[in-house]
Amino acid sequence: MKRIAACLFILLLLVSSADAEGARKLPMDLTGGAPYKVKYKSDLEVYEDPTIRVERHRVPSKEFGCTYYYALITVADASQLRTLPADNKNFLSNTRVPVIKMAKRVNAVLAINGDFTAAFSGNKSNTFVLRQGELYRDTVEPGLDLLLIDEDGDFHIIPREEDLEALDKTTVDGKRVVNAFQFGPALIKDGVPADDESLLDQTHSPTYAGPHQLNQRMIIAQVGPLQYLTVCCAHYGATLPTMRDIVLEIAPDCRNAYTLDGGDSTQMVFLGTKINNVNEDGGADRKVTDIIYFASANFEE
Amino acid sequence: MENNMTAYSWMMAGGVAGCAALAYAGARKRPGASAGKAAALTALEILLGFVFAALCAAAALLLIRFRNVEAVGFEKFFSGLTLEDVPFFGAVAGFTLGVYLAGKCMKLPGTDTLNRFAAAGAFLIAAARFAEGFLGLFGTGELPEDTVLPFPLAVAIDFSGDGSYVEYYLAVFMFEGIAALAAMVFALRKNAEPDTFLRTLFIICLTQVFFESLRTTSIAWLFVKVEQLACFLYVEAVLLRYGLKGKGQKNRFLPAIAGLVVCGLIVAEEFALDKTNLPHWLIYTCMAAELALLGYLEHKAHLRMVAAAGEKSAA
Numbered sequence: 001m002k003r004i005a006a007c008l009f010i011l012l013l014l015v016s017s018a019d020a021e022g023a024r025k026l027p028m029d030l031t032g033g034a035p036y037k038v039k040y041k042s043d044l045e046v047y048e049d050p051t052i053r054v055e056r057h058r059v060p061s062k063e064f065g066c067t068y069y070y071a072l073i074t075v076a077d078a079s080q081l082r083t084l085p086a087d088n089k090n091f092l093s094n095t096r097v098p099v100i101k102m103a104k105r106v107n108a109v110l111a112i113n114g115d116f117t118a119a120f121s122g123n124k125s126n127t128f129v130l131r132q133g134e135l136y137r138d139t140v141e142p143g144l145d146l147l148l149i150d151e152d153g154d155f156h157i158i159p160r161e162e163d164l165e166a167l168d169k170t171t172v173d174g175k176r177v178v179n180a181f182q183f184g185p186a187l188i189k190d191g192v193p194a195d196d197e198s199l200l201d202q203t204h205s206p207t208y209a210g211p212h213q214l215n216q217r218m219i220i221a222q223v224g225p226l227q228y229l230t231v232c233c234a235h236y237g238a239t240l241p242t243m244r245d246i247v248l249e250i251a252p253d254c255r256n257a258y259t260l261d262g263g264d265s266t267q268m269v270f271l272g273t274k275i276n277n278v279n280e281d282g283g284a285d286r287k288v289t290d291i292i293y294f295a296s297a298n299f300e301e
Numbered sequence: 302m303e304n305n306m307t308a309y310s311w312m313m314a315g316g317v318a319g320c321a322a323l324a325y326a327g328a329r330k331r332p333g334a335s336a337g338k339a340a341a342l343t344a345l346e347i348l349l350g351f352v353f354a355a356l357c358a359a360a361a362l363l364l365i366r367f368r369n370v371e372a373v374g375f376e377k378f379f380s381g382l383t384l385e386d387v388p389f390f391g392a393v394a395g396f397t398l399g400v401y402l403a404g405k406c407m408k409l410p411g412t413d414t415l416n417r418f419a420a421a422g423a424f425l426i427a428a429a430r431f432a433e434g435f436l437g438l439f440g441t442g443e444l445p446e447d448t449v450l451p452f453p454l455a456v457a458i459d460f461s462g463d464g465s466y467v468e469y470y471l472a473v474f475m476f477e478g479i480a481a482l483a484a485m486v487f488a489l490r491k492n493a494e495p496d497t498f499l500r501t502l503f504i505i506c507l508t509q510v511f512f513e514s515l516r517t518t519s520i521a522w523l524f525v526k527v528e529q530l531a532c533f534l535y536v537e538a539v540l541l542r543y544g545l546k547g548k549g550q551k552n553r554f555l556p557a558i559a560g561l562v563v564c565g566l567i568v569a570e571e572f573a574l575d576k577t578n579l580p581h582w583l584i585y586t587c588m589a590a591e592l593a594l595l596g597y598l599e600h601k602a603h604l605r606m607v608a609a610a611g612e613k614s615a616a
Binding site: 086087088089090092093094095096097098100101104105120121122125126137138139208264284286287 | 365366368369372373381383385386437438439443446460461466468517518519520521522523574575576577578581
């Protein structure tokens, strides 16, 4: 009996250690995630393994006057929400490559364009850049909302009305900030949707973002603990209030939603394939400076 | 995909040595130049060249990134720079100034000093471009996905560290280096004729307008690639000079006007590269043809200017 119990105990230990080895926290650096186990197919709408679930949709919407694409992502650990610069080294580099290439380098299950960190013009010249736990540029553009993502993967939107310069942007609520973005504006903050007037105010958007115009836009949102949403619209675009409404349509309980770079930079890549604007005349994939991606942490063979 | 700074440094050291040898050879050809004087001039050219290259590159960067400098402060801004932040046109302008001043310090005519230095300068640029091959993605250009081309057309960059994931990029640094070597051969053949420096740099800038468009790493301001714009401004200035100097000649401003038209076309082509589905090979073929036309017009304008100068001296 003792022998059986001992064998069972050892077996249990082996199983638990194998599990711990298979799914592990990803390191806080610029390396990628675990290779995904399936190949992209046009009818594949869900990718799932023990550490990540990504569900993607394409919605032609008469109500919003555009076709939009979105993905709902659930990860097991906050480290699976990651960022990467185009040159794999420096988020302030002048290097630009399409999202799809960066996504493939790091085995991104889902990747989207970031906030174009290395745009050194207009009111994007001095945006705050903190990525994968490292501070790259400690300046702020006072007119733009900040999105901070902490070590638990929670979103915190710091509105432009606050003293962004004086504020500690490396910790929030006692937690370490691992990724920060400054593009904006925020569409929803702490469950409260922004009003039209605020969204349409050009001074709250980066130069040339044209909040009132029909532009392509990429939105990232947190819909629950370790649950995220990315949304973009097709090439004929949407205004910022429309994007806010789309987010609310998909996730009425969304806590925080934030605008990232848009226009031709808008690229959503699922399992190494670009999935937005596939059948439309959207032009070549624009080269961008950075991506946000969700990776698997399931290293089991 | 780490930078190989050791190999880069060796390549640059070789470039400086080759540049010094060519500069010395050029200086020795000057009538009455002793070995000691030629060596002193060469040393001064290299020294002042690098000093002013650094100063002018920094000044150019200050202009481009003024808002950053304002925000973070002078010291912090410059301490955070990497090699890719160095504006090529600023460095070349500074080096040119340094060589000119070296000639003046030695009580030699500045333009003649530059003409004799042209081949050496082109060699240094070639070496600097080839050395970019050791800086990862820096000197490369985008290739369509899954395109595999051999070196020297393309380079394979290993992003996995173990060869399991490589991306192929166009070896733009090789093309730029070869163009600079071609400019060097041109300068050597011209043997310090008047305008040799001006025309050698014209070849380098004309080709750089094209190559800059291919690069994945480029200093940009909004959608404008700063190096491309600066190179084009130089090209246009040279073409305009032919017009201004060719008083009495028919169609003397034709090259300069063609330059402006080509500038407009290149803006449209850059827009097409970013915004349309037109095949890139077609756009780049058009761009190359337009720039070749400008090269041809410059050559013709130069011949006309030389002929006119000959007639004038004969009269």
